Amino acid sequence: MTEPELLFDPTDPTVALDPFPAYARLRETHPVWRSPASGIWFVTRHADVHASWRDKRLGSSFSHRYTAEEFLTDGALPPWYDARYPDFAAFERWDLISLEPPDHTKLRRLVVEAFTPRTIERQRPIAQRLVAERLAAGRESGSLDVARDVAEPLSLAIICDLIGVPPSDRAAILALSHDVVGMYEPQPPDEKKARANDAAREFMQYTAGLIAERRRAPADDLLSGLLDATIDGERLDDAQVTSTVMLLLMAGHEASVNAAGNGVAAFAAHPEQWDLLRSDGSLLKPAIEETLRFDPPLQFFQRWVLEHDFEVAGTSVPRGARVGLMIGSANRDPRRYPEPDVFRIVRGDASHLSFGGGIHFCLGAPLARLELEVLFGALAEALPRIEVLPGAVRRPGFQFRGYSSLPIAPTA
Numbered sequence: 001m002t003e004p005e006l007l008f009d010p011t012d013p014t015v016a017l018d019p020f021p022a023y024a025r026l027r028e029t030h031p032v033w034r035s036p037a038s039g040i041w042f043v044t045r046h047a048d049v050h051a052s053w054r055d056k057r058l059g060s061s062f063s064h065r066y067t068a069e070e071f072l073t074d075g076a077l078p079p080w081y082d083a084r085y086p087d088f089a090a091f092e093r094w095d096l097i098s099l100e101p102p103d104h105t106k107l108r109r110l111v112v113e114a115f116t117p118r119t120i121e122r123q124r125p126i127a128q129r130l131v132a133e134r135l136a137a138g139r140e141s142g143s144l145d146v147a148r149d150v151a152e153p154l155s156l157a158i159i160c161d162l163i164g165v166p167p168s169d170r171a172a173i174l175a176l177s178h179d180v181v182g183m184y185e186p187q188p189p190d191e192k193k194a195r196a197n198d199a200a201r202e203f204m205q206y207t208a209g210l211i212a213e214r215r216r217a218p219a220d221d222l223l224s225g226l227l228d229a230t231i232d233g234e235r236l237d238d239a240q241v242t243s244t245v246m247l248l249l250m251a252g253h254e255a256s257v258n259a260a261g262n263g264v265a266a267f268a269a270h271p272e273q274w275d276l277l278r279s280d281g282s283l284l285k286p287a288i289e290e291t292l293r294f295d296p297p298l299q300f301f302q303r304w305v306l307e308h309d310f311e312v313a314g315t316s317v318p319r320g321a322r323v324g325l326m327i328g329s330a331n332r333d334p335r336r337y338p339e340p341d342v343f344r345i346v347r348g349d350a351s352h353l354s355f356g357g358g359i360h361f362c363l364g365a366p367l368a369r370l371e372l373e374v375l376f377g378a379l380a381e382a383l384p385r386i387e388v389l390p391g392a393v394r395r396p397g398f399q400f401r402g403y404s405s406l407p408i409a410p411t412a
């Protein structure tokens, strides 16, 4: 028997660097494609990804309904089910993204309550000040890495400030977070998985210390709010608070930083769109939606097939399999967007799937949008054009798409 063709290989560095041509080929021939390497059934078109996010026959977890023995029929478990990675599994146990109702509903309600529009809006002046300082420092020194010097400190400062992580601990949080999320790649090598597990353990220990401090001396921050909150008369236990805080700290900056870098790069490559944005401030919000559509920071999310009758785009996918909802491909589907590979800030269409959909729709979307508005607003005021300088480095890996370094000219 011949091996099935590897139509799409997310571990190929050239695909990770620019996945869009590979998406386009796959999307035209295969609305659904099972990767022989990972066992994941990739869903490639906008309408199907959009519908899948809301489909009750799919779930972020199966353990609320089945044991692994009775459930798994096709494909492997994600790596954190491996007994070698118990610390990562302990974090995942209460990771909101991996929960299903009723646990998900309760925990999410609590976090949403703490994330009020007022709490988020309070971050705007803090973000404005930080971005202004960083841009001024770049002008003075003559060098500005928009990923490292602006977007990363911005997102990290905002989420850490909201949660109550002191400034002295933020660099350590950043390093741990980068290592933990390595586990979510489609096929991480053993070394990366071991590093993710170690980082999860350290991160949990750090968070446990922070929790103990806040129990002793509550403050006006989200962590104190989570410790104080009750669901149906019950408080969250430490394991639940720990996973929630870790998730917020990681989700709160990984994707936003990458979104910022991808957006800056898109404008650098399309100076006429930058001119348009600078000529009309009302285009700031639609421009941000277009950057998110055009080059999303998160490429796909996985779901388990929980029922026997699941079918997508005419293809039956067996219970126990995993589907990969391909955001990057869906956002460039010509069935949904005319000329999808053209970056056009006046599309007036914010139907991109970059923040997901259904019950897990990104809880931090308003915060991410605020950060991007502040950043692009300040850049548009300061720079008549965006010029990327030599030395830009894309992050390795497929799932998290962005720049680890993106130097731009700090003055026009």
Ligand code: HEM
Pocket: 060, 096, 097, 098, 108, 159, 247, 248, 251, 252, 253, 255, 256, 259, 297, 298, 301, 302, 353, 354, 355, 356, 357, 359, 360, 361, 362, 363, 364, 365, 367, 368
């Ligand atoms: C541009 C930036 C961001 C993007 C593109 C993004 C994208 C996403 C996506 C696609 C999901 C859904 C995952 C799934 O369905 O399995 C999600 C969930 C989530 N995001 Fe974001 N995110 C961003 C920023 C943030 C920020 C700043 C925060 C922090 C406060 C955050 C917190 C969360 C949380 C807590 C969830 C889980 C929600 C749930 O499971 O109910 N995100 N995000």
